[in-house]
Amino acid sequence: MKYVIGIDYGSDSVRAVLVNAQTGQEVAQAVHPYARWKEQRYCNATKNQFRQHPLDHMEGLEATVRRVAQKVPAEQIVGLAVDTTGSTPGPVDEHGVALALKPGFEDNPNAMFVLWKDHTALPEAAEINHLAKTWGGEDFTQFEGGIYSSEWFWAKIAHVVREDEAVAQAAYSWMEHCDWLTLLLTGGELSTFKRSRCAAGHKAMWHESWGGLPSEEFLTLLEPKLGGLRERLFEQTYTADEVAGHLSEEWAQRLGLTTNTVVAVGSFDAHAGAVAGEIEAYSMVKVMGTSTCDIVVAPMHEVGDKLVPGICGQVDGSVIPGMLGLEAGQSAVGDLLAWFRGVIEWPLRTLLPQSVTLSLEQQEALREELSDKMMAELNKAAAAVNPDDSQVLALDWVNGRRTPDANQALKGALMNLTMGTSAPQIFRALVESICYGSKQIVERFEQEGIPIKQVIGLGGVAKKSGFMMQTLADVLNRPIKVAESDQAPALGSAMYAAVAAGIHPDVVTAQKAMGNGFAETYTPNPARVADYQRRYEQYQAFGQFVEQNTPAMTSEVAETETAQHA
Numbered sequence: 001m002k003y004v005i006g007i008d009y010g011s012d013s014v015r016a017v018l019v020n021a022q023t024g025q026e027v028a029q030a031v032h033p034y035a036r037w038k039e040q041r042y043c044n045a046t047k048n049q050f051r052q053h054p055l056d057h058m059e060g061l062e063a064t065v066r067r068v069a070q071k072v073p074a075e076q077i078v079g080l081a082v083d084t085t086g087s088t089p090g091p092v093d094e095h096g097v098a099l100a101l102k103p104g105f106e107d108n109p110n111a112m113f114v115l116w117k118d119h120t121a122l123p124e125a126a127e128i129n130h131l132a133k134t135w136g137g138e139d140f141t142q143f144e145g146g147i148y149s150s151e152w153f154w155a156k157i158a159h160v161v162r163e164d165e166a167v168a169q170a171a172y173s174w175m176e177h178c179d180w181l182t183l184l185l186t187g188g189e190l191s192t193f194k195r196s197r198c199a200a201g202h203k204a205m206w207h208e209s210w211g212g213l214p215s216e217e218f219l220t221l222l223e224p225k226l227g228g229l230r231e232r233l234f235e236q237t238y239t240a241d242e243v244a245g246h247l248s249e250e251w252a253q254r255l256g257l258t259t260n261t262v263v264a265v266g267s268f269d270a271h272a273g274a275v276a277g278e279i280e281a282y283s284m285v286k287v288m289g290t291s292t293c294d295i296v297v298a299p300m301h302e303v304g305d306k307l308v309p310g311i312c313g314q315v316d317g318s319v320i321p322g323m324l325g326l327e328a329g330q331s332a333v334g335d336l337l338a339w340f341r342g343v344i345e346w347p348l349r350t351l352l353p354q355s356v357t358l359s360l361e362q363q364e365a366l367r368e369e370l371s372d373k374m375m376a377e378l379n380k381a382a383a384a385v386n387p388d389d390s391q392v393l394a395l396d397w398v399n400g401r402r403t404p405d406a407n408q409a410l411k412g413a414l415m416n417l418t419m420g421t422s423a424p425q426i427f428r429a430l431v432e433s434i435c436y437g438s439k440q441i442v443e444r445f446e447q448e449g450i451p452i453k454q455v456i457g458l459g460g461v462a463k464k465s466g467f468m469m470q471t472l473a474d475v476l477n478r479p480i481k482v483a484e485s486d487q488a489p490a491l492g493s494a495m496y497a498a499v500a501a502g503i504h505p506d507v508v509t510a511q512k513a514m515g516n517g518f519a520e521t522y523t524p525n526p527a528r529v530a531d532y533q534r535r536y537e538q539y540q541a542f543g544q545f546v547e548q549n550t551p552a553m554t555s556e557v558a559e560t561e562t563a564q565h566a
């Protein structure tokens with residue numbers, strides 16, 4: 001019997017699944033929340049600064065993989081692969097050691113991984129967009145939807161090197177999180193390491209037609225401190241079905257595995273999730289968690305030269321080698337609902353500690369009990385709201401708008417509040433706003449000639465919120481299948497690992513052999529469709545109003561906003 005391990009690094013925790021390499025049947029899974037991240041040690045939410053310490057990731061690697069690996073003989077585990085969030089780049093030395101692991105940088109957030117949802121690089125993203133359209137050369141954003149985001153590689157690097165001279169000096173190179181972990185596991189040389197096509201193509205403006213990364217001239221025009229970095233990055237990229245190497249002696253020992261285990265090239269969580277969600281041509285797989293990524297694949301020859309504006313890129317082989325992978329998404333989905341929960345939990349955090357009748361332990365127990373129940377209860381109560389009784393309308397942009405047309409400077413909003421507005425009505429409006437945002441994305445693909453033939457949901461929100469999924473089916477007026485797997489990105493990585501280890505000839509065959517199928521299908525309720533269409537039009541008008549009244553994101557505006565938050 002042969003087995004593979006898929007390792008999925010989410011925003012809050014890492015999980016590993018051990019599966020049968022032939023059938024995909026799950027043998028074991030283990031989850032580990034990041035300890036430092038849980039305390040938000042290197043974050044500042046008001047500045048939109050979200051940094052993760054590499055020790056959180058290394059501890060999670062050992063904790064999860066050791067636990068699942070012990071279920072079967074080590075020599076039967078033939079492959080593993082890692083997917084992570086992205087763009088989550090971090091600075092490294094000439095051997096690929098993360099800077100935060102080196103003396104002097106242990107507590108410096110700029111030496112850590114800059115999580116996808118960190119928006120401290122708003123000015124740099126605005127500069128990249130301006131430069132790309134005006135510098136007189138190639139528009140390097142053209143395969144990234146034409147608008148570069150502050151969530152991405154170059155904006156983040158430019159921001160950190162400007163802000164922190166010590167990091168700028170010490171950083172030999174930069175790596176996406178999925179690449180850094182894969183190099184860590186294989187112990188190879190940084191100069192010959194196989195970087196992820198998925199990460200480079202969607203976030204680093206890598207494209208074969210201009211010889212890989214944007215030119216030295218463009219990068220130094222953006223920021224002179226980037227001079228020379230291009231040389232120390234990479235020219236080639238590799239798809240996730242390829243072999244990056246074998247487990248190093250050190251990590252084989254630390255994980256309880258052998259050096260015969262093949263390690264596949266890394267990828268992003270959403271792309272791996274789409275593979276496990278059995279994506280096929282013109283399906284949209286919605287990976288719904290903290291954020292949402294909408295992944296579509298299409299045959300290269302059918303898309304031809306078509307460029308889809310306002311999405312997060314179109315990349316040859318980023319999901320399924322040989323097909324074009326297209327990505328869009330929303331920056332806050334589970335996070336939007338978690339934000340609202342946080343708002344209404346305020347008295348629990350502030351007034352409870354003032355209680356004279358409850359002990360500290362009782363307060364803590366009460367806080368946890370209520371917080372645990374809150375999301376499920378809000379879903380239930382929001383589903384019971386009579387839509388005719390509430391006109392509340394929301395914009396889902398609390399963490400900016402990722403797509404269509406990235407504008408991370410936009411903010412969330414609520415309208416039509418009355419004296420009768422209740423928490424469930426607001427929660428319902430937030431859920432609806434997420435669904436309207438999703439409809440805009442589907443429409444963008446279709447307007448640009450990429451038909452969406454089916455919609456598949458997966459991830460924490462798709463599994464936990466039937467209310468969200470039913471609303472989505474009603475708003476989109478399409479059935480939505482929800483994937484069976486609870487750990488879809490990890491299963492997708494296991495599929496990539498199985499191909500890299502030679503168990504299956506290609507990703508499509510691996511999907512067929514190892515797929516878990518679907519748990520349920522939400523079908524649109526015809527009685528709701530017309531009303532949601534009317535409200536969708538109101539959402540669009542509300543969005544236009546807010547957008548028109550939001551200052552254009554020049555670097556000056558971004559700097560003022562950042563300063564106000566500091």
Ligand SMILES: Nc1ncnc2c1ncn2[C@@H]1O[C@H](COP(=O)(O)OP(=O)(O)O)[C@@H](O)[C@H]1O
Pocket residue numbers: 010011012013288289290291333334335336337338375376379459460461464465468
């Ligand atoms: N019952 C629920 N309804 C809606 N959202 C939920 C519910 N329970 C948890 N969530 C949201 O799910 C998100 C986590 O999703 P998950 O897929 O597990 O994580 P990740 O995005 O890190 O991969 C959180 O943002 C949380 O607010």
Ligand SMILES: O=C(CO)[C@H](O)[C@H](O)COP(=O)(O)O
Pocket residue numbers: 010011012084085086087116268269270289290291292293327329
């Ligand atoms: O942009 C992405 C991938 O390209 C993802 O949204 C990001 O990685 C975060 O994912 P999640 O919401 O599951 O934590």
